[in-house]
Amino acid sequence: MQKGSRMSRFLILFFASVLAVSFLFFPLVSLNSYESLNAVLAIVGPKSISTLDYEEGIERYKNLSRFFPSYRKKGSLHSQVIDFLIDRAVVDNAADEESIQVNEKRIEAEIQKRMEAQGITDLEQFKKSVQSQFNLPYDVWLEDLPYQIKKGQLLQIKVSPPLPSEQEVQAWYNKNKAKVGSEFKFREITLSPANASIDEETRVFNELTDIRNKSLKDPSFFKLVASGPRNESRYRLGGGLVNWVPTFELYKTQPITASVLTQVGGPGKISEVFRDDRKRYCIVLIEGMRPTPLDAVRKGIQGFLFREKEQTSFEDWVSTTRKNTTISIFDPIYIKEHNISNPEEKYNTD
The missing domain is CATH 3.10.50.40 (Chitinase A; domain 3)
Known part of the structure; x- marks a missing residue:
């Protein structure tokens, strides 16, 4: 009986040890995985950019990068995505400072405003119009809409793009008569x-x-x-x-x-x-x-040139604001590619 009791106690202790090791091991794997997804790659002012932000940002960047000027596309795709997320964080920070809030109702109002501007009453027709106009899936456009709303507000508050001059309008018309038709x-x-x-x-x-x-x-x-x-x-x-x-x-x-x-x-x-x-x-x-005479297309050219100036002025503003923002980089690939010696210090690209 004593042998049986000792054997029973041994088996109980053995399985208890196995279970204890299992409970210790598996939570660590889950925790490590979670920490990996939330590893901080950069801190931009009060905002941090995590590995999860990066993973979600890759596809967004690929969809939207064709709208960006070439000088904003430096280095590897990895670094370009990091820069994209930093620029977006700069805009988000400025919007927060100006109390620009973009909630669900604000997005719905913006969609309704754009539908009315196009004379569209059916949402499905509007979706097709968006896809045709921007050559983007509607869900990608919708995901980016909060940023576009913030950008529009900041253009009014922070940026003052100049109106195109008559000389600029005339020069564009002379150069693009074939486009004017x-x-x-x-x-x-x-x-x-x-x-x-x-x-x-x-x-x-x-x-x-x-x-x-x-x-x-x-x-x-x-x-x-x-x-x-x-x-x-x-x-x-x-x-x-x-x-x-x-x-x-x-x-x-x-x-x-x-x-x-x-x-x-x-x-x-x-x-x-x-x-x-x-x-x-x-x-x-x-x-x-x-x-087509200039007078027939003057307003259209002025609008086109002003939108170009808006975009250029906004890009310049983002670049200047980024230079005046404390940015810490922790992503090893970005650090190596940009030869950053002390990632804890304020960092900005040229």
Whole structure:
């Protein structure tokens, strides 16, 4: 009995020891993993940047980096992400100092404001518009929206970008006439099928083709038909004449027609039969073509140049603010790449 008792006590002590070691070991693994994820890579003023921040920032940086100027992309991808997070922390700190709060309601209000500015009432349509405009997945754009709101507020409070001068507007116009495009004076004839049948579609197409062929021989025939009851254009009473419209303006309401005009050629040219945005069959006769005058695009150029100045001024402000912010770096890769001798001291890139 004594042997059995001693053996039982031995087994109990053995398994108790194993369990004790297990309880000691596994929490340490979990704790070490947690500490690894939360290791501090940098401290920017009152904010710290952890390994977890870095891991989450990699994909954001990859999605957004094409919008950054080339001089902001120094060193390896690893260091670029660290710099990206430092710059974002600088902006966050400044926003906190100015009591700029971006909560869920503020984000919802911003989305609603942007939808109204575009004349969009459906959220799904707005999402598609955002993806098309910024070439970004909507969820990536939405994740970055709080930063954009803070940036917009700081631009008003901290940054004062100068207005573009008349000389800058004129210089941009002279350099970018090809981008500005042309304006056209043209006549249009439009016909709609009575129904969606193939026979009806073919009939209308053939009718316009016949009008085009006759107009190529006698341009006055085009004007005659354009003034007649067969033409469904809203400009019919004026002989189908659309008087001097810049292509960028026409793109807003009739993108297909605008595209066709740029491909047809100069005055006297008649387009092939095409279907417009309203599924009507059309042909156009160009009567005049000239570079878009500066006065027609002045406001657009001023807005474009001002946005450029805003971006440049904001980048300069971030750079200056960063230089005046106490930054401590602890990331070994960044320290080695930038030859930082004392990471505990204030550090800023040139």
